[in-house]
Amino acid sequence: MAHKDWTIDDWKRVVWSDETKINIFNSDERTWTWIRSGESLKPHHVKMTVKHGGGNIMLWSAITYAGVGWMCKINGNMDKTLYKEILEDELERTIEYGTNKLGLERHQVVFQHDNDPKHTVGQNTSQTSTRFDVIVF
Structure with missing residues (x-):
């Protein structure tokens, strides 16, 4: 609070900021359809599937009040080293864009992340918090 x-x-x-996975076909979650008692199954009630899911892409991005920030594709698994690289590149560009557009000074920026362990591991926490305030949601 x-x-x-x-x-x-x-x-x-x-x-x-956050990461997201976008699947080419459908989501990873179970889906449901509701039909009335006595109603037959219609084609739009059935979701087609692709063996092995058809692939996906992982992305990191950020948004500001000024608009959409930089986005990057995450190849492989995100770890603290890759996250640090993203902070140094895409986050820096997003902050530069946002501060210019909003007329803010760099020290006024507050960075949000979701407290995932790779976001809070030693080097990332200390380096991020020395450049601007950090809030966790």
């Missing part, structure tokens, strides 16, 4: 009293201007300083 540390941020419950923030103003709109306070929230405008936040750079929101």
Whole structure:
């Protein structure tokens, strides 16, 4: 609740970030369809599948009040080293874009991440928090 009293201007300083996996076909989650009792199954009730899922792509990106930030494709598994590289490249570009567009100074930026262990491991936490404030959601 540390941020419950923030103003709109306070929230405008936040750079929101996350990773996501986009599947070529369908999601990883189980899906359901509902039909009425006595109703027959229709083609639109059935989801086609592809053996082995058809592939996917992992992405990291950020958004600011000023708009969409930089995005990068994550090849392989994200670890603390790759995350550090993303912070040094895509996050830096996003902050530069956001501060220019919003008229902010760099020290006013607040970076958000979701407290995933690779985000908080030693080198990433200390290097990130010395450059700007960090909030965790």
